[in-house]
Amino acid sequence: MRLTTMTDYSMRLLMYVGQHPGRLCTISEVAGVYGISEAHLMKITHQLGLAGWLETVRGKGGGIRLAAAPADINLGAVVRSVESDFALVDCLTADNACMLTGSCRLTSIVSEALQSFMAHLDRHTLADLLPAPRDGAPRLRPMTFGKRPARVPS
Amino acid sequence: MRLTTMTDYSMRLLMYVGQHPGRLCTISEVAGVYGISEAHLMKITHQLGLAGWLETVRGKGGGIRLAAAPADINLGAVVRSVESDFALVDCLTADNACMLTGSCRLTSIVSEALQSFMAHLDRHTLADLLPAPRDGAPRLRPMTFGKRPARVPS
Secondary structure (H helix, E strand, O other): EOOHHHHHHHHHHHHHHHHOOOOOOOOOHHHHHHOHHHHHHHHHHHHHOOOEEEEEOOOOOOEEEEEEOOHHHHHHHHHHHHOOOOOOHHHHHHOOOOEEEEEEOHHEEEEEEHHHHHHHHHOOEEEOOOOOOOOOOOOOOOOOOOOOOOOOOO | OOOOEHHHHHHHHHHHOOOOOOEEHHHHHHHHHHOOOHHHHHHHHHHHHHOOOOEEEOOOOEEEEOOOOHHHHHHHHHHHOOOOOOOOOOOHOOOOOOOOOOOOOOHHHHHHHHHHHHHHHOOOOOHHHHOOOOOOOOOOOOOOHHHHHHHHOO
């Protein structure tokens, strides 16, 4: 049982960006840290942008940053926005042809188990995944889309 | 997020056999009903036999039957015995090289969510997946390994 790579990398991308508040992160930087292809990360960044979790600043000195405070980025909501496949078993797909469809309880029991899984994620936010900020360390603050980063990456 | 095909088919195989108590089912019969390859089902049957959920009767007139009453076949236990991959995210694998391993809470939060998922399955047995037996319909009864089936498949 696995979440898709898209979801796995999405969580890691948000965690990395969340650990570097106050500056813009670049895709090549994150790709290098995690050993993930830049092309894959670009796709994920785009998806997280559409879902409202990341903001992208284009141009020289641009990069990505969180679109909300970590405490406002709910993990269950993130997973729902990027996980493309919640059909844990074939009979949960729309086009399944199982002879038992409609007469067995497998789908409902597995669906309820999935709800328990998601309910646990719903109780956590990105803030729970990040280390406590050190004294004096930069905290995430509202930034205007398109603004140049306040400081260069360390 | 998906269970492996092995787990999916294992549940369906147990459901089919559980719906035909009092007789032996054949792999070719189950393969035909679900549209699954016989070779795949043989592998699954072997695994379910090792785990103690199915019994196999060899020879002419042989087949497979449940090794216990449906109410004694716990769904969580079945999934644990056949699901080969519970590493929902890469950082749950033993050989992951994530820079955050040991310092982030993603693994623990996802592991707890998985425990919630499995706890729900633990509250159900194969009996919950089967239709209530009709009056006079055959019920599962203890059978000696190697005994010929009491009646031929209907």
